[in-house]
Amino acid sequence: MTAPHFPVYYASAGSGKTFNLVREYLERCLKDPEPDKVFKGILAITFTNKAAGEMKERVVRALRTFVTSDGTSDAMAQQIQANLGLKPDEFTKRCRLLLSGILHEYDRFSVGTIDKFNSRILRTFALDLDLPLSYEVEMETDRLIEEAVDRLLDIMGEDQGVTRLLTKYSTQQIRDNKDWRIQRDLLDKGKLLFQEQHRSHLEGQAGMTPKDYLEAIGKIQSRREALGHHARKSIEKIQALIDRPGQGPMLFAGKALNKWLVKHGALRYASELDMQKEKDGAATYRVGWIEKALEHHQWINLSAPAEDQSWLESHEGELHGLLTQLFEAYRADLPLSLYARNIYGMAVLTVLDRSLDEVKRERNVVHISEFNRTIADQVRQQPVLYIYERLGERYYHYFIDEFQDTSVMQWQNLLPLTHEALSKGGSSMVVGDGKQAIYRWRGGEVESFLELTAGHKPHYQSGAGLVQVPFAPEPISLKDNWRSRQQIVSFNNELYSEAAGELEDPRFVDLYRASGQSPKGKEGGHISLHAYSEKLNKEDLWPEMFQWTEDRINRAREQGFEFADLCILVRKKEEGQAIAEFLQRSGIPVISNESLLLSASPEVNVLVQFLRWKATGNTKDAVSRILLYLFDRLEVPKAERHHWLRKALNEGAVEEVLNTWMPSWDAAGWEQRTLYEKVNSLSGWIPEFPMESAYVEFFLDLCHQFSVRSKGTEAEFLEWWEDTLHKHSIVVPAGMNAVQIMTIHKAKGLEFPVVLVPAAHWAPRTADQQDWFALPEEEAEEYGLSEVFLNMNPNMLVTSPDLAQLYRRSQEALRLDDLNLLYVATTRAVDELHVAFKPDADKQGVQRYFERWLKAQGREHTPGTSDSWGTPVAVSVSEQPDEVQEEVVRGKPEEWRDKLRLSFESNRYWGLGGEARPYGVEAHRILQEIESVNDADRVLEQWEVDGLLNASAREGLEKDIRDMLARPEVAKYFDPASRSRNEASILLPNGGAQRPDRLIFHPDGGVSIVDFKTGAPSAKHRQQVDEYANLLNSAHVNVVNRALIYVGPYALDENW
Incomplete structure (x- = not known):
């Protein structure tokens, strides 16, 4: 068994963190003679989906470089070879095996976010956790909180405990000069319910009812009243002692002591004292000063008249005792006043949490924030091996990126798994930088990372108690900066x-x-x-x-x-x-x-207004916005605008006005259309509408996703849009x-x-x-409260x-x-x-x-x-780098119903007797639909379902196409890490178009052209690809490669 490997990289900004992460990943794989098997046992966890995609791309790109003729001269390649002691031939051989394995089983290339990994575990243990198998993962928080708040406010007047609690809370808000309408405050508080660091504390409050909280507050108030009673006795004695004719305004030393005594009624108001409302923290200075003055007997004002000083000195012992008693009562009341100010808020948070649970149960959803907590409970009850047997696979190597932002619970969930891997000779690599920990509000604590960089062995909680991982981390500091000048x-x-x-x-x-x-x-x-x-x-x-x-x-x-x-x-x-x-x-x-927000687009907004008008009736606001948009697009004179607006809004001739300015407008069959079809049709009906708008494309996608996911009505879509419009953005292309x-x-x-x-x-x-504060044992028992959620x-x-x-x-x-x-x-x-x-x-x-x-x-x-x-x-x-931009032009939308016809499509592929059409034609057509090496099964299955291919033909084609895609020289044109477009139109100056079979957009900005052909290679085929290349070059697109892939039989012609 190999020795366990537990490196912890302390990677400051620009220190080559990703380089080392990729190098370590490749070393773990290439160390074994069969790296195409090893990568399936590696789990790499990143902080975002974008980071996961970048790491995958870097791994594949590095391997592609390594397998080229001069790939072994690459800096990373030389470092890996030196670390593993591999000769160039063996290194290249293993790289080819690994690259082929990843491309052929890309779904086993486990690089993703912790949430994605957690989701798989949660689905696996759905029955164990009493979750319905059909539950949905909810990403949004605002809508859930709003429903929970509405539900809570709805039961006011019905639930006596909740009613009293919310009423008391509202009263306290008024005392604190806050809005008595607590709905907005509850919505803000509700966000805390999704933060991991609060969950265990809220669960500790599970047995508390509104009545329990109110009783706890009553006990605290009783204790404060008792302290106040003792304080008043001291005040009365101080008053009786010092209230005499001729008393000066500043009897005691320092404004802090005088103001404090005036505030408590022990001393008459003096104009020299600023008695405005105190801010939080005023007690900090006052208590420190008074405590010091009483301790060192420095409370007599040496600037007071001699008569006052003499009198104070003669009564020093009695006054010092009374002042000390009053001060002790004040000190004892300070924490109680903090508790009393915060318990209502904590109680409201608890009942809101229960309301939220009811909403989630009714909607059959699990919020993504619950993943870590739910899994933590399950992991502690089940053996690690059992978990992975249930998942259907097992990991031996773990890579954790951006560890400083990994939450405490996430790390606790992963530790039993890394412990198991290290015990079997596997590895666990951690990369992070404590100086870039900026997600504490998500539960991340930099202290966990600092413990590892100090070489301390981590520990975790299991059913058997506290378990310490018996392997010490190996801190490695990356001190070089490769980014900045x-x-x-x-x-x-x-x-x-x-x-x-x-x-x-x-x-x-x-x-x-x-x-x-x-x-x-x-x-x-x-x-x-x-x-x-x-x-x-x-x-x-x-x-x-x-x-x-x-x-x-x-x-x-x-x-x-x-x-x-x-x-x-x-x-x-x-x-x-x-x-x-x-x-x-x-x-x-x-x-x-x-x-970049969709709501910033005038085009998206006018589409929303159309939907609102049709869903809610002839609303003047929606209609006026629609017409003003049309008038702006068509440059209608202002004087004419008023006429048409008055006709539509005051005379009720909305349809007539729209038909005038939107000749294509067709209200017939509106209700039979889906949401997507309505929006798509509108974008064709509105004159001068920018079809190429990325905002419109993204909005159409959003409409489709909503329809598929929720199957809601137009009105429900509009409500959802209003709630989430600040979250939907377009993705900006590079360049x-x-x-x-x-x-x-x-x-x-x-x-x-x-x-x-x-x-x-x-x-x-x-x-x-x-933050949460655990009450001292005596106070917890006295008030029936274990913790208080305090504002600092x-x-x-x-x-x-x-x-x-x-x-x-x-x-x-x-x-x-x-x-x-x-x-x-x-x-x-x-x-x-x-x-x-x-x-x-x-x-x-x-x-x-x-x-x-x-x-x-x-x-x-x-x-x-x-x-x-x-x-x-x-x-x-x-x-300056060359800019490469791919221009996508959206055509005018067409009604699919107008294009319905009986399909005789299979006749193109099969003879009257059912005999197969030429093999090369079929393979050519199938390759045109394959996006990446992972798509072959999907495309072939779809052809068979559509009746375009029978089972026997599929079997032969599947083998040949798989063999073809397994060739490295062909697989590079079907790399999942690169963007591609099949049969993309290149517009010609005369309005026509050319359509190459495949365009590949490489990360470095270059573009490759691929055409599929049958039969023998021909100069005419090259000429056709050259025409494509010339068109793209004229549009400032950098064509870096041209390729012809022949099928039936296979041949490759490239790089001419």
Whole structure:
């Protein structure tokens, strides 16, 4: 048995993480003489579907390179050969075996997200978990929360406990100056129910009823009243003692003590004291000061009149005792006041969770967020081997990417499986970077990764108790930066080493202190820091931010960069949206999440308005929007518009007006059409409608998906659209020359030649921080409550050591999360990095890290000015990549009913007596329909179902086509990792079209043309392919290869 392998890669930004992940994957496979079998026992887990697709593509692309004549000279190939001790011939042989195995059994190429893997397990154990076999996986959260909130509000007045609880909660909202209408607050709270870190706590509240919570609050209030009674006695005694003629306004030392006594009625109000409403955290300063004053007997105001001082000194012992009693009661009440303020919210969250469970049961859905928790329960009850026997396969090697964002529960679910693999001589590889952990809200905790990089053996909970994996991880630090130019790497090294001084947790300090990298990229690089003018409010800051952003873009353009080379990173979506709108007004092309939304398209909106009009009747709003769109497209004069609008809206002649401006409009048979058919027909009826619009294409796909999945009505579709319109976007093709704007979260894992960060001054959102606090045993027993869900409040620092620790841990996590976000933002740049921020007097925002670094450099940074390092990078035309864009033109929609006819299609393939048509013709037609090497079975089966092929003919064809696709020289034209188009139309200037059998769009931008032929090779065949190539070249498409594949018998003619 081979020794277990448990490497943990600490991969900083730009350190070649994906390179090492792919290399390790290939080494695991190629180590064995039969790598085509080994890959089936490997499970690689990535954070996103996009990352999974990229890793698959990288693996296949690497193998294709390795099997070429000079493939063994590739850097990765040489490293693998050296590590495995393989000679070039043996290495190439194994690479061919592995590539062939992956292409032939692509479904066993297990690279995917943890959710995809979890879904398979959940389906396997559906019966064990009492799940219906037909359950649906729900991805959306908002709709489920809305239904749960509606259900909860509906039972008000019927369920006495819920009614009292919600009423009390609403009253508390009013006391806290919040909206008494709690629906919006409940919708926001409901999002917490889908966050993994809260689930175990909510399950711990399962036995609690609204009555139990109300009783707990009553007990806490009784305890507070008792403390208040003791406090009032002390106050009365203090009042009686100090209330005398001639008493000065500032009797005691410090405003904190005087204000505190005035607030509690022990001292008369003094105009010298600012008694405005206190903010959260006011007690932090007050308690610290009073505690120190009482402890050291420094509570007498030495500036008070001599008579007052003398009197206080004579009564010092009695007053000190009374003040101490009052202060102790105050201190004891502080945690209780925190509990009381938060229990209602926790109770509402619990009853909302039960309402959500009822909604999911009725709708027969399992939300994707439940996967990890459900599997965790099952894994702890079942042997690991049993799980994999049920799955039908077993993995011996695990690869986990972006581990720092893997949730605690996900890691706990995987640990028993990796433990089993390591025990059998397998491997488990982990890759991550604690500085890029920016998904704590999803349950990810960087601490898990730091434990592994420290070499600590992981452990997990099983039915038998706590189990420690007996294999220590092997930490490997990737210290080289291959992405950014040297000046940028040096800047980030210095910035984050200095920033580490802002952190308190030694683990986090070490994380950043040791984050320095060795630059391996090009020399040079350019960085600039710009501070906006001081004391700008939000409205005044926008113009300055917009101008800075536009200036930086124009300078980059002057240096030779394309718009597509630039990316603007923002913390908040509204910042990105505002910048995008400004740049578009300035004539700068922009791609942003908001601009890609389907709801941003006028064409999609007019289609929605048509559906709304037909589904809900003659609504004036929908009709007016439809007509205004038509008038804009047809450039109807304004004076004429008013006439037609009045006729449609006031005279009820909507159909007549539409028939005038939409001659193709055909209302007959509308109700018989499906949703997709209605939208498709509308896009043909509307004059001057842009058929090629990607927004319309995506909207049609959305209509089809909705119809297939929910089979809902038009009205239900419109309701669903309103709920989800902010989530549906088009996918932008590569090569669009526009400035990209995205959030820092979206930019993770990406790189750009020039990065702009125009608003690097975000601050921790302390008010949003919440966490669970386990009550001390005595309090838990007294109040009948084990935990409280608390809003973080600085007052926690002076309540109890446990609450203070919780608050400090929460604040340190916030600081780390914000610093990590900044790290991700500043490490995306390849050539230039430009950052702008608002000066921070309070030193709360992330700009303090830049200010701290500048101070360490001995540089003054004046507001309204910029500092820069390095030299602006000049880009020559030869450095710009060729743009390759595939233009897809959608034809005018046609009614399928008008095209219905009796099919005699099989006659094209079979004679009157049923004898087969020539073999080559059949194979040719089938190859035209195969998208990738995995499609042969599907296409052949469909032909047989359609009556175009009998079973015996299929058997022979299947073998020959499989043999053909198994040839590496043919399989490369059916690579699942490449995009392809079969029989795509190339439009001719005269309106005609040419249709090559197959176009393959390679990741590097090149295009290959493939045509299938029968019979003997001919010069005419080459001539035909050359014509295709000339047409594409004239459209600026880079044709890199031409191929003719002959079937019956097989021959290949390529690269002429």
